[in-house]
Amino acid sequence: MPPLKEDILQSIYETFAEWSTRFSFACEKNCASCCTQNVIMTAVEGEAICRLIRQTGRDLWFADKLQNKGTTGRPRMTTNDFAGACLGQGEDGQPELLGNMSPCPFLENDCCRIYEVRPFSCRCFASEQRCSAGISALAPTYYLSAATAVLQIIEHLGQGEYWGNMLDVLSALCDQPQNRGVATLLPASFADQSRVQLVQAKPLPGFLLLEDEMEQIAPLLEAIFSRKVGGKTVESILNGR
Ligand code: SF4
Numbered sequence: 237m238p239p240l241k242e243d244i245l246q247s248i249y250e251t252f253a254e255w256s257t258r259f260s261f262a263c264e265k266n267c268a269s270c271c272t273q274n275v276i277m278t279a280v281e282g283e284a285i286c287r288l289i290r291q292t293g294r295d296l297w298f299a300d301k302l303q304n305k306g307t308t309g310r311p312r313m314t315t316n317d318f319a320g321a322c323l324g325q326g327e328d329g330q331p332e333l334l335g336n337m338s339p340c341p342f343l344e345n346d347c348c349r350i351y352e353v354r355p356f357s358c359r360c361f362a363s364e365q366r367c368s369a370g371i372s373a374l375a376p377t378y379y380l381s382a383a384t385a386v387l388q389i390i391e392h393l394g395q396g397e398y399w400g401n402m403l404d405v406l407s408a409l410c411d412q413p414q415n416r417g418v419a420t421l422l423p424a425s426f427a428d429q430s431r432v433q434l435v436q437a438k439p440l441p442g443f444l445l446l447e448d449e450m451e452q453i454a455p456l457l458e459a460i461f462s463r464k465v466g467g468k469t470v471e472s473i474l475n476g477r
Pocket residue numbers: 262263264267268269270271361362363365366367368373
């Protein structure tokens with residue numbers, strides 16, 4: 237059975253998906269030019285992926301995918317670090333996009349092989365026009381702001397744990413006892429080398445929402461916080477009550 241954090245994560249994913257049905261995006265099955273190695277996530281999202289790999293007996297496949305990952309970089313700020321800086325609570329700076337635009341290794345025949353547990357960065361990437369070379373994704377500004385707010389909540393959920401490139405987080409998680417099956421298939425220092433590319437997820441310092449966006453986004457935030465998981469609201473759990 238997944239732990240409470242993964243249940244909260246699932247509840248957040250579902251609430252965002254329900255709220256997003258108001259948009260008409262061009263995204264459809266087998267449209268996958270957005271699937272690059274430039275995916276950021278938290279350890280709690282990685283643990284859900286590792287669970288799926290164990291349950292489906294795909295250790296060898298997974299180890300092969302991780303070993304073939306491209307070069308990534310260590311992010312300087314998390315989403316919540318950046319929000320904190322904008323709100324005057326932390327070190328000033330700009331977040332860096334240090335990902336790798338090569339195809340995601342989990343993409344096979346234009347289908348995601350971990351689709352049911354793909355991280356939020358993949359779930360929220362959407363476009364009103366079909367992307368291709370020279371045509372970039374297009375989405376309403378308040379959709380992008382809402383997605384950023386949800387990324388902040390998920391980072392808060394995983395605070396103190398790994399935050400960074402999806403493939404680095406997954407590689408670092410391989411030295412957990414439950415993932416030993418994959419670790420034995422990887423070089424001895426693989427998890428350590430990936431860990432140095434990661435930073436720590438931070439608590440939510442506040443949202444970066446403009447006043448005129450609040451009217452459209454507040455119902456989403458209320459729906460996320462008021463849902464009950466394990467008999468308590470997500471808000472009370474995230475506040476440590
Ligand atoms: S974001 Fe662009 S490439 Fe990705 S599924 Fe949507 S339309 Fe296709």
